[in-house]
Amino acid sequence: MTLPNDPFMLLSVVNTKLRDCYSSLDALCDDMGEDKEKIISTLSSLGFEYIEELNSFK
Numbered sequence: 001m002t003l004p005n006d007p008f009m010l011l012s013v014v015n016t017k018l019r020d021c022y023s024s025l026d027a028l029c030d031d032m033g034e035d036k037e038k039i040i041s042t043l044s045s046l047g048f049e050y051i052e053e054l055n056s057f058k
Contacts, residue, residue, distance in 0.1 A: 003034055007042050011057055014039060018055050025050055 004010050014028070022028040029036040040050055048057040 001032070003032070003039070007046050010039065011043055011046065011048060014043070015056050018057075022055075024052070024055060 003013055014025075017028055018025065022031065025036060025039070028034065029039070043050070043057050050057050
């Protein structure tokens with residue numbers, strides 16, 4: 001599965017996967033072959049940041 005391009009869908013999918021399947025954003029990106037910095041940049045443009053302690057974008 002590839003992650004969606006739409007930023008709001010990306011937020012939903014990434015947070016769901018982080019909650020249900022992965023212990024960190026690094027683990028998600030490594031497993032799915034995704035670019036961590038691209039995800040962070042895309043979601044940052046919406047005002048969200050990755051909070052490692054919560055393993056979620058808020």
